[in-house]
Amino acid sequence: MSDNRTGTAGGRAATLSDVAKIAGVSLATASKAINGRGEVAAATRQRVLEAAKKISFTPNELARSLINGRTGTVGLLTSDLEGRFVIPILMGAEDAFGAGQVNVFLCDARGDAIREQHHLNALLTRRVDGIIVVGRSTDPRPSLGHNIPVPVVYAYAPSEDPTDVSITPDNRAGGRLAVEHLIACGRSKIAMITGEAAYAAAQDRAAGVMDALGDAGLELVGRPMFSEWSEHWGRDASAMLFRQFPDIDGIVAGSDQIARGVLDTMRDLGREVPHDVAVVSFDNWEILATNSRPELTSIDANLQQLGRMAATRIFDAIDGTAAAPGVENLPGRLVIRGSTIARR
């Protein structure tokens, strides 16, 4: 097969007319044969398919979309591509849409509202069938409004507008999960080191921690320590904490990164994890969680599932069976490793 960058001798892509001409049938018949629609004689269909194959005919989806009003495309509007959180969501959505069925337009607004508006316009101009908006944190974000002619679903960051459809991780339930696990591991002197207080994720997790401690008749040791979402902070905070409260036996870390810092300090202080101190964290970022000493017990936010759900909501809305508006909170799951339960 020679190098052919056009598909036909004429220097342009093969068209249904080309196929019809070669097969000696009308455009209408060629169309029906290709699409398996209408009553077409088996022999005729055969001829058409052969002709199509011969000239590598690829139907032009643009023309089809123009007719049936659906493009089979969806826009993914994110504000933070580099973020580790949007990627699994994006994968889940891509997954749910299926290979070759629905295609996803990826748009990264870089956290810039102007850029987001540009992208939104471009998406509408291309007649996407729906839009998924993926935020970079779980803090509510401004709504795109209701003047958008296609369904919109907000993932990770919920919309500020309660009449929009949003799906976000249930961080409060996650905080409960963390503490309940520590208690189940026999811990009762539990402290919390977490990220920036301005983040809803930090607040929600802390609230869940408090809920669960209260239910168990326990109190947090010290106050929740808010600062950076970093290993550095994990190291520094845990050093401070143990100076003040040497008998802590359980720590909830706001992220795997923070937990990694905590583990470093435990090692420096000669405290054994999990024997002396059990550590549970959030994110279940595998590459961090499975390479530490010991490995980290962590709460996975099920982001890929979150992406799949967002895609499903879009489908439903397109099919007219729209979900009830509001914020849906997706529970996370506890992944148990060596930082809370010793390996034999």
Place this chain on the structure above:
Amino acid sequence: MSDNRTGTAGGRAATLSDVAKIAGVSLATASKAINGRGEVAAATRQRVLEAAKKISFTPNELARSLINGRTGTVGLLTSDLEGRFVIPILMGAEDAFGAGQVNVFLCDARGDAIREQHHLNALLTRRVDGIIVVGRSTDPRPSLGHNIPVPVVYAYAPSEDPTDVSITPDNRAGGRLAVEHLIACGRSKIAMITGEAAYAAAQDRAAGVMDALGDAGLELVGRPMFSEWSEHWGRDASAMLFRQFPDIDGIVAGSDQIARGVLDTMRDLGREVPHDVAVVSFDNWEILATNSRPELTSIDANLQQLGRMAATRIFDAIDGTAAAPGVENLPGRLVIRGSTIARR
């Protein structure tokens, strides 16, 4: 403004005919006015624009594309979305295409050839103007072939076919860079701990390391140690290494993860970094490199630039000024931190 999910009272999106009717002009004139083309009286243009605004007219890009033969879309065919490497490339490409100008179809083949073919077909059916194929490693990958009617550029993983256009990191030069830096830091007893030998990246970096050592009249201490790209391996390998060669004063780590493991072991062994042992690694994965003790000197592969270049190649090919085929090797850059040069 009321909740309007359609754009017009008729329950469908506003059309140029609607605009023309309201403005009291012909379709042709409306088109020219909207596009700033042709000679249209200022007053007429004004009326048309007002009408368009009134009914929130958004031109249907599908129809335009059908006419001019270009869609302003590009396909991004990746095999590994979760990989940290494809994301910056993807961002760079998205960046180069600009907000709202060209839109990117994201397709993740999950490393499955069948799925890739499905996605490829879908992209062609949607008449993308070009395709960027982003591999998950720097190992050459099968070509998509030359029967594709649009330009194709391979990023990160080059194509096996030298007549394709490929851009890949220059890992050999990176290996040189690493060693030259260690030598500049006064080190002469240098060892290398790296990832799986089956990876071109591992081999190329090792080759560059050997080149630079040879040029300096030095020899590697021991042999390059190949195994997992993990912290675990970094810890274990460096422990073995120092047992055998206690006087090593410089280590090239094949990745930041491996380097993190090396740092852990140095700390366990009581060796001070960088005073006793300097460590340089690859990837410059910030979240790992800037949170270690000390921070990591690392070689950044300039992946975002790689993505931008790939996008540029696509543009050029569309404009008919195609790049010469072959593999282009993009040099990395050394980012110096505390693991090779002590902070004051």
Place this chain on the structure above:
DNA sequence: CTGAAAGCGCTTACAG
């Protein structure tokens, strides 16, 4: 400066 007409590639009633 304005508009009627043809056409981009395809599908879908509707006749035959």
Place this chain on the structure above:
DNA sequence: CTGAAAGCGCTTACAG
């Protein structure tokens, strides 16, 4: 079973 015709939403020569 097959095909002529209209039409999806838009643009572009070409007349006027």
